[in-house]
Amino acid sequence: MIDLLLKKQTAMAAACARYNVARLNAIGSALRHDFVPGKSDIDLPVELAPMNPYARVDAYFGLFAELRTLLEGDVDLVMVGAVKNQYLARTIEGTTQPLYGACCTSPPIRYR
Secondary structure (H helix, E strand, O other): OHHHHHHOHHHHHHHHHHOOEEEEEEEHHHHOOOOOOOOOOEEEEEEEOOOOHHHHHHHHHHHHHHHHHHHOOOEEEEEOOOOOOHHHHHHHHHOOEEEEEOOEOOOOOOOO
8 A cells, every 4th residue: 555655646636726725644553564455544634724624524525535536445544633532532643644744845755
């Protein structure tokens, strides 16, 4: 999965810009060697820029559809802040790989 994320990083950045994404990250098996195409999903926490609620819904579902097509698989697009379990939230924070940030160039993807 790392290779596909690298290959599609420019297209993902363009989609993020179109849908007013502040940050897009990857977590979980998509960053590890135990990713199994067709079985593993791609977990992507996303933070959208401030916008009205209707625009937020359109941005979320537009980005979701585009990422599913780009990454050719099952994508879980999770809104940052939606995870209420503090233990899980800390675990996610500790294993996050930035893919896109509207204010800066993303660092290269690396194995975890």
